[in-house]
Amino acid sequence: MLLWYVWIRLVDGAWHKLDDISKQLRIPKNAVSWAASYLTDHNLAELGEKESIRLHNSHARFEDIVKNLPQQPPVSF
Numbered sequence: 001m002l003l004w005y006v007w008i009r010l011v012d013g014a015w016h017k018l019d020d021i022s023k024q025l026r027i028p029k030n031a032v033s034w035a036a037s038y039l040t041d042h043n044l045a046e047l048g049e050k051e052s053i054r055l056h057n058s059h060a061r062f063e064d065i066v067k068n069l070p071q072q073p074p075v076s077f
């Protein structure tokens with residue numbers, strides 16, 4: 001759910017500061033930073049200077065992106 005909340009803030013394709021996203025969503029900045037790192041690690045977004053982020057493809061649907069992510073094996077405890 002966190003990824004979707006951050007994604008929806010980035011859909012316009014503009015640069016957004018992580019602090020601003022954190023304030024808008026009223027969630028801790030470290031959670032937004034994690035989501036930003038996840039999106040950039042999977043080549044869905046790029047990080048810029050001054051802790052800003054934007055999507056590579058602002059017209060992609062979130063559901064399609066999630067379906068195409070590599071599957072990770074389930075974690076057993």
